[in-house]
Amino acid sequence: MSVGTVAAPPSTAPPPPTKRRITLPIALLGIAGLILLVALIRVITGAEDLASSGTLGAAVLLAMPIGMAGLGGLWAERAGVVNIGLEGMMILGTWGAGFFGYQWGPWAGVLGAIAMGAVGGLIHAIATVGFGVDHIVSGVAVNIIGLGAAQYLAALTFTGTPGGGPTQSPPIGDLPVITVPGIASAAADLEAENWFFVPDLASVVRALTAGISLLTVIAIGLVVLTWWVLWRTAFGLRLRSCGESPSAAETLGVNVYRYKYIAVVISGGFAGLGGAFLAIVASSIYRDGQTGGRGYIGLAAMIFGNWRPGGLLMGAGLFGFTDALQLRSGGESVHALLLLVGVGLLGLAVWQLRGSRRLAGLVTAGIAIAFLVWYLTTEEVPQDFSSMTPYVVTLLVLALASQRLRMPAADGLPYRRGQGS
Amino acid sequence: MRFDPRRVALTLAAPVLALVAAVAIASLVLAAAGDPVIEVWRTILQPPKPRNVVNIINSASVLYLSGLAVAIGFRMNLFNIGVDGQYRLAAFVAAVVAAQGWLPGVLNIVLTIVVAMLVGAMWAGVAAILKVTRGVSEVISTIMLNAIATALVAYLLRKASVQVAGSNNIGTAPIPEDSRMPGIALIPGAPNEVYGFVVVAIAAGIAYSVLLSRTTFGFNLRATGRSESAAVASGIDVKRMVVIAMLISGGVAGLVGMPLLLGSAYSYGLTFQSGLGFAGIAVALLGRNNPVGIAIGALLFSYLNEQSNPLQILVGVSDDIVKIVQGIVVLTVVIAYEVVRRYGVAQEQRKVARELANQRRRDSEEVSAA
Numbered sequence: 001m002s003v004g005t006v007a008a009p010p011s012t013a014p015p016p017p018t019k020r021r022i023t024l025p026i027a028l029l030g031i032a033g034l035i036l037l038v039a040l041i042r043v044i045t046g047a048e049d050l051a052s053s054g055t056l057g058a059a060v061l062l063a064m065p066i067g068m069a070g071l072g073g074l075w076a077e078r079a080g081v082v083n084i085g086l087e088g089m090m091i092l093g094t095w096g097a098g099f100f101g102y103q104w105g106p107w108a109g110v111l112g113a114i115a116m117g118a119v120g121g122l123i124h125a126i127a128t129v130g131f132g133v134d135h136i137v138s139g140v141a142v143n144i145i146g147l148g149a150a151q152y153l154a155a156l157t158f159t160g161t162p163g164g165g166p167t168q169s170p171p172i173g174d175l176p177v178i179t180v181p182g183i184a185s186a187a188a189d190l191e192a193e194n195w196f197f198v199p200d201l202a203s204v205v206r207a208l209t210a211g212i213s214l215l216t217v218i219a220i221g222l223v224v225l226t227w228w229v230l231w232r233t234a235f236g237l238r239l240r241s242c243g244e245s246p247s248a249a250e251t252l253g254v255n256v257y258r259y260k261y262i263a264v265v266i267s268g269g270f271a272g273l274g275g276a277f278l279a280i281v282a283s284s285i286y287r288d289g290q291t292g293g294r295g296y297i298g299l300a301a302m303i304f305g306n307w308r309p310g311g312l313l314m315g316a317g318l319f320g321f322t323d324a325l326q327l328r329s330g331g332e333s334v335h336a337l338l339l340l341v342g343v344g345l346l347g348l349a350v351w352q353l354r355g356s357r358r359l360a361g362l363v364t365a366g367i368a369i370a371f372l373v374w375y376l377t378t379e380e381v382p383q384d385f386s387s388m389t390p391y392v393v394t395l396l397v398l399a400l401a402s403q404r405l406r407m408p409a410a411d412g413l414p415y416r417r418g419q420g421s
Numbered sequence: 422m423r424f425d426p427r428r429v430a431l432t433l434a435a436p437v438l439a440l441v442a443a444v445a446i447a448s449l450v451l452a453a454a455g456d457p458v459i460e461v462w463r464t465i466l467q468p469p470k471p472r473n474v475v476n477i478i479n480s481a482s483v484l485y486l487s488g489l490a491v492a493i494g495f496r497m498n499l500f501n502i503g504v505d506g507q508y509r510l511a512a513f514v515a516a517v518v519a520a521q522g523w524l525p526g527v528l529n530i531v532l533t534i535v536v537a538m539l540v541g542a543m544w545a546g547v548a549a550i551l552k553v554t555r556g557v558s559e560v561i562s563t564i565m566l567n568a569i570a571t572a573l574v575a576y577l578l579r580k581a582s583v584q585v586a587g588s589n590n591i592g593t594a595p596i597p598e599d600s601r602m603p604g605i606a607l608i609p610g611a612p613n614e615v616y617g618f619v620v621v622a623i624a625a626g627i628a629y630s631v632l633l634s635r636t637t638f639g640f641n642l643r644a645t646g647r648s649e650s651a652a653v654a655s656g657i658d659v660k661r662m663v664v665i666a667m668l669i670s671g672g673v674a675g676l677v678g679m680p681l682l683l684g685s686a687y688s689y690g691l692t693f694q695s696g697l698g699f700a701g702i703a704v705a706l707l708g709r710n711n712p713v714g715i716a717i718g719a720l721l722f723s724y725l726n727e728q729s730n731p732l733q734i735l736v737g738v739s740d741d742i743v744k745i746v747q748g749i750v751v752l753t754v755v756i757a758y759e760v761v762r763r764y765g766v767a768q769e770q771r772k773v774a775r776e777l778a779n780q781r782r783r784d785s786e787e788v789s790a791a
Contacts, residue, residue, distance in 0.1 A: 084560065123752070127752055127755075127756060131755075131756045131759050131760070132759055133752070133755045133756055133759060134755065136500055136560065137706055137751070137755050138752065140699075140702050140703065140706070140751065141703070141706075141748050141749075141751040141752040141755075142748070142752075143699075143748075144699075144703060144744060144747055144748030144751065145744075145745055145748030145749060145752070146748075147744060147748075148741050148742070148743070148744025148745040148746075148747070148748055149450075149741075149744075149745050151739065151741040151744070152450075152454075152739050152741035152742050152744070152745060153454070155739035155741060156454050156456070156739065166739065293564075293568065296564045299561070299564075300561050300564065300565065303558070303561055382576055384572045384573070384575045384576035384579070385572065385576065387572045388568065388571075388572035388573065391565040391566075391568040391569045391572075392565075392569060394561075394565055395551070395557075395562060395565045395566075395569075398551070398557045398561065398562065399551055399555045399557055400555075
């Protein structure tokens, strides 16, 4: 493995070829390399907020709703149902969090959000699995219904409540926050030091140990659980077989309809949980239009992650990170990011050229040089450009790596029992 | 095609079934929420006043163009979710160009429209190129491009804007008086006028119909949509078709903002209507990508939007109920078509089976008679 690929940020690291698996040591090495690169960039550019624990903490917080939506997408698509309705299910989730949360406390809000999201999932499942409707059509309809239903219900239930109104709920209580004693404060001390690399490492540790919402811990646990269930149990194997070859699964006695229903309802539940994050953890209130397209972004994160839990977590992290950068210090940090992207792409280009993919390598190198020139010739990136960063990065990643992505073979195809091809 | 009453009945059954189901479900939702069901429907179904009729036609023309743009992609299984970003970017650039007044009068209108179509096509073209060269799904790339367009327009708007007097709104400079599109006093007794652009919208619908059913390109497009492998086998360059279809779709998407720009807003500002692209998807689905069907869908949606406005004041029910109705209609329409199709197929099979059985009996009778 060349230096270029180790140091490449997750944005440009292509998903692993199926033959070579990312083992824990390699992953740790990659993370260390990434932190090293960020440390270098920080020193060169002086953008101190680039990887401060504040930014990283915000990044984790912002990544979670996207990650949960992506996880929802993963469940549905692994069972062969494309779920573009995640946005609508997430919106339903935010209302559920607001409605149940303000009356019976934040944990009830979390459950309510999951239940509301699951209702959205059930609608999608009935339409796509039960009636064989085109998955994207049904997803669009679910998005319209979810948005309308949440706003209608909000006006119905929150009007006249103390602190609430037709478009927002009364405040929801806070969920417990965890700080690992000892480590967090030690990391904080280290972060304050003016050394190279160590503060950056410390800020990562601090972001992961200080003031983490319990729901975040649960959510990360759910990602691991999802991996275990889908890839290590018979149930998961059957569920994935419905996404790869439903007629083959059918001949082996798998009740494809049932698995698809379960998967899509769970998918909605996860999207709803993402909504709970937005309503309870990120703002402690339901508000109209709170999701801001994060359901779609979750879907993109899942595709970015090659329909795998680890990959989608990385994708969600990328979105969360760029989002946090833009929120916290805007132009300066994103400006530093230009250098990061430029260097990363250059590394990728070298790797592509070594692998005798001349044209792709040259194109990548051209883009990399454009980024570097942009970095050198400007002082700051305008605010609006920083808000488009995650989307541009996603497009770039998809453009560079889409040939390596492999979706479930029967993803999005209609299935009817007894009519397998 | 031979006239077959059963066929016609089946075709009509689906939309009727869908509407009935949608109304029933929405009524259930209203009743469950404790809202006055009858009052809500009475308000929505009351005959619109002339002023409202004009509003319905105007917003339907916008939805129609958006639906057409989506439908062109749909016909070859391309999902252009990016109509939203395409029309906003196009309307912004067109507004800036139109405000310069480089050409006099009508010529400036033509220039504005051409610019809008080019910009829309260009933005859709990004997704097309990513699809054919890098295999990026247009669903995802157009979602990303929508978000990028939002940020890009916000940035450019701040650069190119003039402060609108007496408000916080910023917008482009207004377009000259002589390059605004005059309205048509179509509805007697209405104080407002129908957009002149309605004529263009109708022309676009006719062009769509002719393009799809009367040209080789349209045939290739539909063939690719039906079966890509068959299209490849018959020598159609699918990649080229993808790019062209996406460019046309984007070009039509560029038109979506024009009725508003040339007929009522006269500039592009923060308050320029957004979200029309997503409504267009629903309208295209509702109309089954058929030019007349899309028109009906657009009229239905804008009727619901317009008639739901007084709900909050008159009945005290949030007008968001209409969004639920619209979403349910989209779902029930596709479900109803599927149910009716399955029913039709089952009927057909039964009929064939019966005829075969009869024939066999006749054959055996003939044999025994001989």
